[in-house]
Amino acid sequence: MKKYWISSLLPLKGMIKQTGIPFILPLYHTTGFNHSLPYTKFLYQNRTEIEFEHELDFLLKHFEPVDLQEILNHKNTSKKKPAFHITIDDGLASNYELIAPVLYKKGIPATFFINPAFIDDANIMHRYKASLLLDWLQINQSGVNLVSDFLKVPNNFSNIKNFILDIRYPNKNKLDECVNLLGISWKEILHKNPLYLTTQQLHNIQQAGFHIGAHSWDHPEYELLSFEEQQDQTLKSVQYIKEKFNPMVSSFAFPFTDHKVSLAFFEWLHTQVDLSFGCAGFKSDSFPGHFQRIPIEKSVYRIQDLLLQQSGMYYVKKLLGKHIVKHA
Numbered sequence: 001m002k003k004y005w006i007s008s009l010l011p012l013k014g015m016i017k018q019t020g021i022p023f024i025l026p027l028y029h030t031t032g033f034n035h036s037l038p039y040t041k042f043l044y045q046n047r048t049e050i051e052f053e054h055e056l057d058f059l060l061k062h063f064e065p066v067d068l069q070e071i072l073n074h075k076n077t078s079k080k081k082p083a084f085h086i087t088i089d090d091g092l093a094s095n096y097e098l099i100a101p102v103l104y105k106k107g108i109p110a111t112f113f114i115n116p117a118f119i120d121d122a123n124i125m126h127r128y129k130a131s132l133l134l135d136w137l138q139i140n141q142s143g144v145n146l147v148s149d150f151l152k153v154p155n156n157f158s159n160i161k162n163f164i165l166d167i168r169y170p171n172k173n174k175l176d177e178c179v180n181l182l183g184i185s186w187k188e189i190l191h192k193n194p195l196y197l198t199t200q201q202l203h204n205i206q207q208a209g210f211h212i213g214a215h216s217w218d219h220p221e222y223e224l225l226s227f228e229e230q231q232d233q234t235l236k237s238v239q240y241i242k243e244k245f246n247p248m249v250s251s252f253a254f255p256f257t258d259h260k261v262s263l264a265f266f267e268w269l270h271t272q273v274d275l276s277f278g279c280a281g282f283k284s285d286s287f288p289g290h291f292q293r294i295p296i297e298k299s300v301y302r303i304q305d306l307l308l309q310q311s312g313m314y315y316v317k318k319l320l321g322k323h324i325v326k327h328a
Contacts, residue, residue, distance in 0.1 A: 024084040025293040038135040039128040044297040055303040067109040086110035093194040111211040113253040116240040117218035125219040126172035169220035213251035214238045223260040253277040263327040282310035
């Protein structure tokens with residue numbers, strides 16, 4: 001992990017406290033033995049198990065862990081430390097063996113946001129499919145010609161990679177078509193290893209004291225959906241969570257981002273849930289009950305350096321009037 005050279009010279013807690021943002025909301029997806037998990041290697045750099053635990057220790061040293069209920073009540077339980085709440089997106093299988101046990105051991109509250117369409121490995125989110133396919137093609141170069149012809153892109157891995165990583169939800173079937181063309185299956189690519197949590201594992205996570213939240217039905221880019229499609233994706237996932245897990249706090253985290261989502265949608269959304277979350281980084285939000293999270297894995301810097309960078313940028317954006325996410 002990279003270190004920010006000035007991090008030891010600036011008072012991080014004081015800088016964050018002065019912003020007035022009540023909660024630090026780190027966003028993670030997975031962790032592993034290395035930085036090169038096949039389903040994430042072309043998307044973001046996951047933390048290793050050791051790095052993840054070190055970052056949790058840093059957070060515990062400098063911040064106060066709070067529960068989702070405390071966020072709903074808008075309470076920071078300590079006047080000495082800023083508060084934080086861990087969020088984990090996508091419901092990946094590694095959450096059960098590598099993330100939840102560490103959080104439980106350290107007494108850190110967290111919310112796991114899941115897509116019901118993928119529970120029990122019923123399907124795979126299109127971005128993970130893209131990374132898995134590219135990882136397979138890197139190893140099996142013989143498939144590059146077939147895929148380049150099918151996608152009508154120049155015959156080299158770099159062009160194929162750019163095209164595949166640019167596939168969005170409306171065209172996600174192209175990824176399945178590529179795999180069918182190669183005569184393989186997603187299960188074979190995964191070597192029959194589970195990618196997502198099972199229903200029972202999710203119940204076990206909840207029984208351990210963690211929260212389960214909705215994350216849309218099957219993880220589309222909301223800016224590409226109509227208002228009605230946004231509602232359908234959201235309502236199906238929220239209702240599923242309520243029926244299966246009966247959460248004390250009903251919560252929803254946007255897949256990818258809440259960018260370009262209308263104010264009218266937020267007004268409707270908060271008739272369905274208690275809290276909602278985006279991932280625009282260290283920013284305030286104009287809509288009550290909606291909070292922005294910090295995507296930790298998008299940065300190669302340690303969490304302490306990332307927080308320092310983002311809190312510093314907050315002051316710059318505040319001078320420019322760009323520190324608050326607004327919804328029109």
